[in-house]
Amino acid sequence: MIAVLLILVPLIGGLALFTVKNEGNAKSIALFASIAVLVVSLLGLTVMNTPGDLNCDLSWLPMLNSRFHVGLDGMGQLLCLLTAISFPLIFVSAWRNTYKDANRFYALMLLSQAGLMGVFLAMDALLFYFFWELALIPVYFLSSTWGGEKRIAATFKFFIYTFVGSLIMLVGIIYIYFQAQQSFDLKAWYDLKLDRNTQSWLFWLLFTAFAIKMPVWPFHTWQPDVYEQSATAVTMVLSGIMVKMGVFAVIRWLAPVLPDGFFDWGDTVSLLCLTGMIYASLIAIRQDDLKRLIAYSSIAHIGLMCLAIFASDKSGLQGTMMQMFSHGVNIIGLWIVADVIENKYGTRKLSQLGGLAQKDPALAILLVIIALANIALPLTNGFVGEFMMFNGIFSSGVTKYGVLDAAVALICIILAAVYTLNMIKKIFYGDSNALTQSGTATPFPVLASLSVIVVLIFITGVYPKPMLQLTNDTVDSILKYMKTSI
Amino acid sequence: MNAIIFSAIWGVLMMFSGIFIKVKAVIRNLAIAGVAILLLLNVAELNNIVLFHINVRDMLVFDSFGLLFNSVAFAATLIYLLLSAKDIDEVGVNQAEYFALIFFVLCGVSIASSFNTLLMLFLGIEIISIPLYILTGSDKRNLKSNEASLKYFLLGSFSTGIMLMGIALIYGASGSFAVANMSKIIDGFVPVMMAGLLLLLISMSFKVSAAPFHFWTPDVYDGAPTVFTSFMATIVKAAVFVAFLRLFDAAYGPSLYQWRLTIAFIIAATLFIGNITAVFQQSVKRMLAYSSIAQAGFMFFALFGYNEIAKEGIILYAAAYSLATIGIFAILIKMKDYTFDGYNGLAKRQPLLAAANTVFLLSLAGIPATAGFFAKYYMLLAAIKNGAYLWLVIFAVLCAAVSAYYYFRVIQAMYFKEGDGQVKEVSPTFKIILALLAGVIILLGLFPQILLVHLYF
Amino acid sequence: MGITQILFWFLTALALGSALMVVLSKNPVYSVLFLIVAFFAISGHYILLNAQFLAIVNIIVYAGAIMVLFLFVIMLMNLNAEMNLQGNKLMRFAGFIAGLCLFLVLVAALKDAGTKKQMVQMGTGDIGLIKNLGMTLFREYVVPFEISSVLFLSAMIGAVVIGKKE
Amino acid sequence: MPVNYYIFVSIALFCIGVVGVLTRRNAIIVFMCIELMLNAANLLLVAFSKMHHLMNIARDASAGIDGQLFVFFIMVVAAAEVSVGLAIIVMMYRNTHSVDINFLNRLKH
Amino acid sequence: MNYLVFLIPLFPLLGFLINGLLRKQLSKPATGFIGSGAVLASFVVSVILFLDVKNGVMPNGGVVELFDFISFGKIHIPFAFQVDQLSSLFLLIITGVGFLIHLYSTAYMQEEEDQHFARYFSYLNLFVFSMLLLVLGANYVIMFIGWEGVGLCSYLLIGFWFKNNDFNNAANKAFVMNRIGDLGFLLAVFYILAKIGSVTYSEVFAQAPQLSTSTLTIITLLLFVGATGKSAQIPLYTWLPDAMAGPTPVSALIHAATMVTAGIYMVARSNILYTMAPVSQSVVAIVGLATAVLAATIALKQNDIKKVLAYSTVSQLGYMFLGLGVGAYTSAVFHVMTHAFFKALLFLGAGSVIHAMHHEQDIRHMGGLKKYLPVTHITFLLGCIAIAGIPPFSGFFSKDEILAAAYESNKIYWVIGVLTAAMTAFYMFRLYATTFLGKFRGTHDQEHHLHESPAAMTIPLVILAVLAVAGGWIGIPEVFMKDGHWLEHFLSPIFAASYKLKEVHAADHNTAYMLMGVSVTLAAIAIGIAITKFSKKPDLQEADGFGKVLANKWYADEFYDAIVVKPLNALSRFLDNVIEKSGIDWVVNGVGKGVQYGSRQLRLLQSGQVGSYVLLMIVGMIILFVLQFFLKK
Numbered sequence A: 001m002i003a004v005l006l007i008l009v010p011l012i013g014g015l016a017l018f019t020v021k022n023e024g025n026a027k028s029i030a031l032f033a034s035i036a037v038l039v040v041s042l043l044g045l046t047v048m049n050t051p052g053d054l055n056c057d058l059s060w061l062p063m064l065n066s067r068f069h070v071g072l073d074g075m076g077q078l079l080c081l082l083t084a085i086s087f088p089l090i091f092v093s094a095w096r097n098t099y100k101d102a103n104r105f106y107a108l109m110l111l112s113q114a115g116l117m118g119v120f121l122a123m124d125a126l127l128f129y130f131f132w133e134l135a136l137i138p139v140y141f142l143s144s145t146w147g148g149e150k151r152i153a154a155t156f157k158f159f160i161y162t163f164v165g166s167l168i169m170l171v172g173i174i175y176i177y178f179q180a181q182q183s184f185d186l187k188a189w190y191d192l193k194l195d196r197n198t199q200s201w202l203f204w205l206l207f208t209a210f211a212i213k214m215p216v217w218p219f220h221t222w223q224p225d226v227y228e229q230s231a232t233a234v235t236m237v238l239s240g241i242m243v244k245m246g247v248f249a250v251i252r253w254l255a256p257v258l259p260d261g262f263f264d265w266g267d268t269v270s271l272l273c274l275t276g277m278i279y280a281s282l283i284a285i286r287q288d289d290l291k292r293l294i295a296y297s298s299i300a301h302i303g304l305m306c307l308a309i310f311a312s313d314k315s316g317l318q319g320t321m322m323q324m325f326s327h328g329v330n331i332i333g334l335w336i337v338a339d340v341i342e343n344k345y346g347t348r349k350l351s352q353l354g355g356l357a358q359k360d361p362a363l364a365i366l367l368v369i370i371a372l373a374n375i376a377l378p379l380t381n382g383f384v385g386e387f388m389m390f391n392g393i394f395s396s397g398v399t400k401y402g403v404l405d406a407a408v409a410l411i412c413i414i415l416a417a418v419y420t421l422n423m424i425k426k427i428f429y430g431d432s433n434a435l436t437q438s439g440t441a442t443p444f445p446v447l448a449s450l451s452v453i454v455v456l457i458f459i460t461g462v463y464p465k466p467m468l469q470l471t472n473d474t475v476d477s478i479l480k481y482m483k484t485s486i
Numbered sequence B: 001m002n003a004i005i006f007s008a009i010w011g012v013l014m015m016f017s018g019i020f021i022k023v024k025a026v027i028r029n030l031a032i033a034g035v036a037i038l039l040l041l042n043v044a045e046l047n048n049i050v051l052f053h054i055n056v057r058d059m060l061v062f063d064s065f066g067l068l069f070n071s072v073a074f075a076a077t078l079i080y081l082l083l084s085a086k087d088i089d090e091v092g093v094n095q096a097e098y099f100a101l102i103f104f105v106l107c108g109v110s111i112a113s114s115f116n117t118l119l120m121l122f123l124g125i126e127i128i129s130i131p132l133y134i135l136t137g138s139d140k141r142n143l144k145s146n147e148a149s150l151k152y153f154l155l156g157s158f159s160t161g162i163m164l165m166g167i168a169l170i171y172g173a174s175g176s177f178a179v180a181n182m183s184k185i186i187d188g189f190v191p192v193m194m195a196g197l198l199l200l201l202i203s204m205s206f207k208v209s210a211a212p213f214h215f216w217t218p219d220v221y222d223g224a225p226t227v228f229t230s231f232m233a234t235i236v237k238a239a240v241f242v243a244f245l246r247l248f249d250a251a252y253g254p255s256l257y258q259w260r261l262t263i264a265f266i267i268a269a270t271l272f273i274g275n276i277t278a279v280f281q282q283s284v285k286r287m288l289a290y291s292s293i294a295q296a297g298f299m300f301f302a303l304f305g306y307n308e309i310a311k312e313g314i315i316l317y318a319a320a321y322s323l324a325t326i327g328i329f330a331i332l333i334k335m336k337d338y339t340f341d342g343y344n345g346l347a348k349r350q351p352l353l354a355a356a357n358t359v360f361l362l363s364l365a366g367i368p369a370t371a372g373f374f375a376k377y378y379m380l381l382a383a384i385k386n387g388a389y390l391w392l393v394i395f396a397v398l399c400a401a402v403s404a405y406y407y408f409r410v411i412q413a414m415y416f417k418e419g420d421g422q423v424k425e426v427s428p429t430f431k432i433i434l435a436l437l438a439g440v441i442i443l444l445g446l447f448p449q450i451l452l453v454h455l456y457f
Numbered sequence C: 001m002g003i004t005q006i007l008f009w010f011l012t013a014l015a016l017g018s019a020l021m022v023v024l025s026k027n028p029v030y031s032v033l034f035l036i037v038a039f040f041a042i043s044g045h046y047i048l049l050n051a052q053f054l055a056i057v058n059i060i061v062y063a064g065a066i067m068v069l070f071l072f073v074i075m076l077m078n079l080n081a082e083m084n085l086q087g088n089k090l091m092r093f094a095g096f097i098a099g100l101c102l103f104l105v106l107v108a109a110l111k112d113a114g115t116k117k118q119m120v121q122m123g124t125g126d127i128g129l130i131k132n133l134g135m136t137l138f139r140e141y142v143v144p145f146e147i148s149s150v151l152f153l154s155a156m157i158g159a160v161v162i163g164k165k166e
Numbered sequence D: 001m002p003v004n005y006y007i008f009v010s011i012a013l014f015c016i017g018v019v020g021v022l023t024r025r026n027a028i029i030v031f032m033c034i035e036l037m038l039n040a041a042n043l044l045l046v047a048f049s050k051m052h053h054l055m056n057i058a059r060d061a062s063a064g065i066d067g068q069l070f071v072f073f074i075m076v077v078a079a080a081e082v083s084v085g086l087a088i089i090v091m092m093y094r095n096t097h098s099v100d101i102n103f104l105n106r107l108k109h
Numbered sequence E: 001m002n003y004l005v006f007l008i009p010l011f012p013l014l015g016f017l018i019n020g021l022l023r024k025q026l027s028k029p030a031t032g033f034i035g036s037g038a039v040l041a042s043f044v045v046s047v048i049l050f051l052d053v054k055n056g057v058m059p060n061g062g063v064v065e066l067f068d069f070i071s072f073g074k075i076h077i078p079f080a081f082q083v084d085q086l087s088s089l090f091l092l093i094i095t096g097v098g099f100l101i102h103l104y105s106t107a108y109m110q111e112e113e114d115q116h117f118a119r120y121f122s123y124l125n126l127f128v129f130s131m132l133l134l135v136l137g138a139n140y141v142i143m144f145i146g147w148e149g150v151g152l153c154s155y156l157l158i159g160f161w162f163k164n165n166d167f168n169n170a171a172n173k174a175f176v177m178n179r180i181g182d183l184g185f186l187l188a189v190f191y192i193l194a195k196i197g198s199v200t201y202s203e204v205f206a207q208a209p210q211l212s213t214s215t216l217t218i219i220t221l222l223l224f225v226g227a228t229g230k231s232a233q234i235p236l237y238t239w240l241p242d243a244m245a246g247p248t249p250v251s252a253l254i255h256a257a258t259m260v261t262a263g264i265y266m267v268a269r270s271n272i273l274y275t276m277a278p279v280s281q282s283v284v285a286i287v288g289l290a291t292a293v294l295a296a297t298i299a300l301k302q303n304d305i306k307k308v309l310a311y312s313t314v315s316q317l318g319y320m321f322l323g324l325g326v327g328a329y330t331s332a333v334f335h336v337m338t339h340a341f342f343k344a345l346l347f348l349g350a351g352s353v354i355h356a357m358h359h360e361q362d363i364r365h366m367g368g369l370k371k372y373l374p375v376t377h378i379t380f381l382l383g384c385i386a387i388a389g390i391p392p393f394s395g396f397f398s399k400d401e402i403l404a405a406a407y408e409s410n411k412i413y414w415v416i417g418v419l420t421a422a423m424t425a426f427y428m429f430r431l432y433a434t435t436f437l438g439k440f441r442g443t444h445d446q447e448h449h450l451h452e453s454p455a456a457m458t459i460p461l462v463i464l465a466v467l468a469v470a471g472g473w474i475g476i477p478e479v480f481m482k483d484g485h486w487l488e489h490f491l492s493p494i495f496a497a498s499y500k501l502k503e504v505h506a507a508d509h510n511t512a513y514m515l516m517g518v519s520v521t522l523a524a525i526a527i528g529i530a531i532t533k534f535s536k537k538p539d540l541q542e543a544d545g546f547g548k549v550l551a552n553k554w555y556a557d558e559f560y561d562a563i564v565v566k567p568l569n570a571l572s573r574f575l576d577n578v579i580e581k582s583g584i585d586w587v588v589n590g591v592g593k594g595v596q597y598g599s600r601q602l603r604l605l606q607s608g609q610v611g612s613y614v615l616l617m618i619v620g621m622i623i624l625f626v627l628q629f630f631l632k633k
Helices: A002-017 A023-045 A074-093 A102-121 A125-134 A136-145 A151-179 A186-191 A196-213 A222-229 A232-254 A259-264 A266-285 A290-310 A314-345 A361-374 A381-394 A402-428 A444-462 A465-481 B002-020 B024-046 B064-089 B095-112 B118-136 B143-174 B190-207 B216-223 B226-258 B260-279 B284-305 B308-334 B351-365 B371-385 B390-415 B428-446 B449-455 C003-024 C028-048 C052-077 C089-111 C130-139 C142-163 D003-023 D027-056 D065-096 E007-021 E028-054 E085-108 E114-136 E140-158 E165-196 E201-210 E213-230 E239-245 E248-257 E259-269 E271-275 E278-299 E305-325 E329-356 E374-388 E394-409 E411-436 E444-449 E455-474 E486-501 E509-536 E546-551 E553-605 E610-630
Strands: A056-061 A066-070 E063-072 E075-082
Touching: A002 A023, A002 A066, A002 A074, A002 A102, A023 A074, A023 A102, A066 A125, A074 A102, A074 A232, A074 A314, A074 A444, A074 A465, A102 A125, A102 A136, A102 A232, A125 A136, A125 A151, A125 A232, A136 A151, A136 A232, A136 B390, A151 A196, A151 A222, A151 B371, A151 B390, A151 E553, A196 A232, A196 A259, A196 A266, A222 A232, A222 A290, A232 A290, A232 A314, A259 A266, A266 A290, A266 A402, A266 E553, A290 A314, A290 A381, A290 A402, A314 A361, A314 A381, A314 A444, A314 A465, A314 E063, A361 A381, A361 A402, A361 A444, A381 A402, A381 A444, A381 E063, A381 E140, A381 E165, A402 E165, A465 E063, B002 B024, B002 B095, B002 C142, B024 B064, B024 B095, B064 B095, B064 B226, B064 B308, B064 B428, B064 B449, B095 B118, B095 B226, B095 C142, B118 B143, B118 B190, B118 B226, B118 C142, B118 D065, B143 B190, B143 B216, B143 D003, B143 D027, B143 D065, B143 E610, B190 B226, B190 B260, B190 C089, B190 E610, B216 B226, B216 B284, B226 B284, B226 B308, B260 B284, B260 B390, B260 E553, B260 E610, B284 B308, B284 B371, B284 B390, B308 B351, B308 B371, B308 B428, B308 B449, B351 B371, B351 B390, B351 B428, B371 B390, B371 B428, B428 B449, C003 C028, C003 D003, C003 D027, C028 C052, C028 D027, C052 C130, C052 D027, C052 D065, C089 D003, C089 E610, C130 C142, C130 D065, C142 D065, D003 D027, D003 E610, D027 D065, E007 E028, E007 E114, E028 E085, E028 E114, E063 E140, E075 E140, E085 E114, E085 E248, E085 E259, E085 E329, E085 E455, E085 E486, E114 E140, E114 E248, E114 E259, E140 E165, E140 E213, E140 E239, E140 E248, E140 E259, E165 E201, E165 E213, E165 E239, E201 E271, E213 E259, E213 E271, E213 E278, E239 E248, E239 E305, E248 E259, E248 E305, E248 E329, E259 E271, E259 E305, E259 E329, E259 E486, E271 E278, E271 E486, E278 E305, E278 E394, E278 E411, E278 E553, E305 E329, E305 E394, E305 E411, E329 E374, E329 E394, E329 E455, E329 E486, E374 E394, E374 E411, E374 E455, E374 E509, E394 E411, E394 E455, E394 E509, E411 E509, E546 E553
Parallel strands: none
Antiparallel strands: A056 A066, E063 E075
16 A cells, blocks of 8 residues: 555656646645655554555566565665655755746656656566666656756766666566566565576676666766756756665665675675775866766765675665665755755856855755765764675675775775865855855755755764664565575 | 458448549548458457358468457557548548558458468468558659659569569478478478578568668658558558468477577667667658668567567567557658657647657657567567577667667657757647557556457457 | 470570570560560470460460560660660679579578489379369469459559559 | 479579679569569479479379469469559659669668 | 763753854853853763762763664664763863863954854864763764764864865865774774674673784774874874864864874773784884874974974874883873873963964064963963973873883883973973063064953963863872872773783882983973073074974975875876776767767668669578578587
């Protein structure tokens, strides 16, 4: 029930919005729908959390033995919550923004939410693939319609790139389907034991798609361009939630299904992740464009999550889940700030900004907190996730290089501090210049959504226990299939 | 049998209607009614209501597969006529004859989907081809149409020659034209059989425009009046594929393993050439011609996989591909400029057209929730089920990604580019049908079984 | 070497030779005439195989009707040797090579078959007689026979639609 | 006569037809060469028909007759094709005063 | 009274929140009151707890669990506090000195606008909060929270005047260098977690003996990397002098009295681990000593009043590490305490001077301030004497204890230590003499405005001066007084295990007297030279020769710039321009371009000529025949 509602509410809301003509109404309806989703999600977390409420298994494609099976486990709850929280935040923060054809904009946003929910909820591989692709289409339209000058080309590259990955994944899914006695059921896939060689190459069929989506170095080059060119609200969806699809998919659809392949390629992928982390962090240091800087920082963060997953350690996995949520919330906060700055001053160039802390102390404080959460300062949400991930990587039982991996990855923490502080310095500190002199105070909706984010940062940062408990069972069951000691 | 006889009769009727009826709309509606009745009769036969009991001496066999395909083809034709019948009027003065020819083609389609001997296959293919040569050349003053018609005719006859040579060799090796007997090969005649089958394969590949026998396709599709290109590229092509699959059933199936390499080569070449060449096209019409080659490459997987899934898949593919392409062509006909730029800014002026077109294009690209996804999906399923040649499947999906490139160029033009591509007058009926068509495609994309379930009765 | 063999080789040589001349002749009229010769040679083969009906039909329909139609069109268009429509050198060369390769490949594919052992009935046999063919055609093959009427109808319409001056 | 003689003769005729299609630019001649290819197939069919007759004569007095009937149908189809084909060529000639198959070359790439 | 523990960090946290959120509403006195009051309240609670601890009222080993912080699998990391001898002592220092500095700040920061004033106090409260977490934490993770927290506050306060980009750079530098150290700390935590499965002190220390020496060495070295960052030791010390960009009370509180001693606290806390890893101990001692010498030499030639003090801090921290390295944990903690008093005093005194001089910090423009700033002058002088190690001032006791322990451990340590002590005395009195003695060398305008600071500033100076003088008396060595070393007794439970493992020999009385005599004599000589040399004729010209090297801090910043910063920037540029744009992205775009190029070429096949189509078809046929007939196995 809950699971279906999570998909249906945004879907219906989105479709209905296409018919709304008035822009103001569109905005309100979108916000209302997204809050409704949030309510449903919270209901699922609190009162209606029996398996009967959370799962829904309907006949769908009897000829293919595929069912409309959606359900929420701990990880699903977490990511659905993230998705549910993000959209109201995005809508509120963009309240003062005016979009051409606002009804279409908000409609597509809600549709993308429906698609994302579907990805996180699907318990059937075909259904998963279905939503995986579907989530992409609204985002494609969103990024191509609203945004910078080069948006069309950048989005197109992104689309084709991820489409390639998805299709290769489809081949893998079909192959496994036949191996699993023509079943798409998640459970059947988990119980499937393929021989090591098969797993080894199947791994790449699936992982390519996930790697492109995350993105893992060197599949990342679509990302900075798209983030830079898309409208910022869309970028929030992309980087806040959509990239989590890749991480999520690795945990749910790759690691337990192909454990041997997963282990065999673990070191290789870890190497890619590490390279990517260092690489992206270093590049982030010299970015002058705020959006590109955040984009590269996102690559580094995602690399860490991927690395932690491949450590196949309980701590690492739980940390990854925690971090998926935290990173989603934090990076949305960063994008909100980027959006505000761009709207206000018409530039994203760090070199042209400066001294905003005088003009806009509230924004400065909020950004500093979010940025610090992003670099995992203790008592913020980022710390819990990263601490656990690093611990997982460090004590990983599946690789000989755990300590080395952790040490190298920790270097990125330093580099993250370098570019994040640089960013803060260049935007907020120093004396204001001719451009920033004209600055006005940040509108209330933006501050409100940023404040919510800050509150989330501290709540989850100081008392992460509920979240850890939420994902505990999921992690245990996944690890069981990964055959490592818990 | 209902369909074969009725379509022939109605074709004659249409032929004479041109003499007796002077109002174009009446003729048009007569044709639409004819197809509707044809569809009904065929569905009736699918439910075992047969009007004509004729002893066909095993030359034709009416099974659910063929009949279901006929239904799809007729339904597609119905939609095609509903959308584009007016445009047929505008091609030339011989409106009634064009409709008559379309009915004859449908007769050929019904034969091709139910043949049981090579003779009927040959006749069916020829009955399909000859009217098409004419329809291609129907815009007589247009040199492009002339050229297309000539090329189509010469190359088509050439492939007929190859087919006949193949049939002759098959006959020599098995002593019969019945497809059922094709596996009974006389001692020492295996190479003869194989050569015959290969020649037959080549000529059929030609008809479905598979590389390297596809060369006629872009030129003919481009040169023919757009409204007929639409018909040729969809219903007819699908029919030939169905015939091809039937042929495989008897002839290639038993010795399938011997053909896989050859078919793999054809698939790879078709996908590669179709998709890659389509990328650079500037005219949407010509792009669609190449895209039809590329789609043929995917349909070929049904032959490659050759199993029950393939049968389901080819029906679904036929439906998905035909419906979507008909829709795209119907919109293309309304455009004043056939280049990609001609679509610029369409979403502003004709949001419904643009939205429907998007659905069709997404379906062709194989995006989920459109029929095209399950069509491609079934093809991959059919191919992977056999386990071998996974590289080919990967290659195919990479090509599918390339296909997204050129399909999305149209979407980009419609939605994201500024421009004033002009559109001809479109009637509300046209829009409604277009919307319905888009709805059908999405419905099939969510629940393909509503079509496929009819295969099993 | 019996008379049948001699006739076989003669007719074969005639058919192939005149077929070659069809391709090689510069004047289209000559080509038509050589093609008629080739058809006659093939008809001769049919007679040799005691397929009398086909032999006659071949001469009447092909050599008679169809080729005359060709000739008629050529005359109508006043095409003659001056309009030299040979392809360019390279294309011709490539064409010959490709044709030759195809021939070699086909021969190679079929040469070691058990076809040598199977004999063709020459001179006798009554299946080629009009009576037997007719019986079978109108009993067993009546459906395709009727269906071919559709083909003719469409060809007729086609000739009208395409050929008619507007 | 062994049947492989007929096979090779037919193939030879067929290939000559193919070469004609390849090398000639006159549409009518090209079309004639295609007719030649059809005739090669016809000859082969008749030869096979007689071969099967000989093989199965004991079992079935009319064995092999379908091969000859097929030839009949081929001739039917060929006649139909010729009528359409010549109409197309004439139409083109009317518009361009040429029967060169390469004369019209607007559709490419 | 353990239930009161949570109040200690809570007060500053509340102060931070109130001042931070209501910074535009509150007036300066209100802000100052809240800020200082919060710390004072914490101090009061700390005193209560301290008395409890002193009386041995420590239920549950002083551990108070507040809630579960992070737990997964078998690992539980509670949010727990531990109040024992060590932490209660540090609590007193932090809240006590902290309160004084807060009080001082209310006057010092008076010139700031209301909201910045409030911002300052909220930062300061946040710092106290973090520092208290660091000290109170009952496990390494909570300590790490405080550890990073103080780093953050340091960053915020160094960059307090954010309009000045040099200050911002200094703040960034401080944060990044601290982070480098934190990396080591974190790795150590992971190591401990992996080996022991817990980070709670009691469990870690209890199970430590089961670990191999190499493991312990790695853990302790990694922890020490953290300490070098936070406590400004070689190689991560360069941020501290730059950190003087912050307001002077901040320097006093964070960069002298408390935060920088976190490393010492951590090592002292983990003393058992270090004791079992002798290699690490030596490393700690050598790094500490090297830092002490290096910083002292640099301090000889600095002309910025705060820079001198900063280097002196680095140097003194080096002493403390030397003490830890030679196993004299109590002495190190003792020195932390005395150092907190006299260094805070010195910084606040310097602040008073700077305040009076209208933010002039160059001592070459000062001189003769004795008569204008009497209170400041006296207290500053007392501080100088204390740091120089003249008995019976506090610095004498703690420093000599360390030197004595060093002597026992390794004579060379002692020799260098004593020389450093002499240098310390020299540069401190050079500073004193140049600033307070002689004639005023500033502008006439400055001279006109010279005035003693208000009471809010002088009262803390006086209190600290008293402590700087008398603070050492809680650790009077055995030589002078039987059972005089009250501190040692108090702290003994903390270090008991270590001392049991490795006895620290107290020097016999004669040696002790000799050692004291040497160091005091040398210090006195150095003082004498400094006073005579600089009171009349301060060296105003730019240094040259070796002096220039010292004035330029051994070119350490330039060195780091050349080996770390520049290569990193170059690498970043290379990756961005070459690898990213013309490497990976080029390949990705290249695939797209390749397809387009292929398309352009491939479409030429479609020549539009029937002949070529047929030719290609025939070629295709031949290929298929070859495939089908001749290429199959």
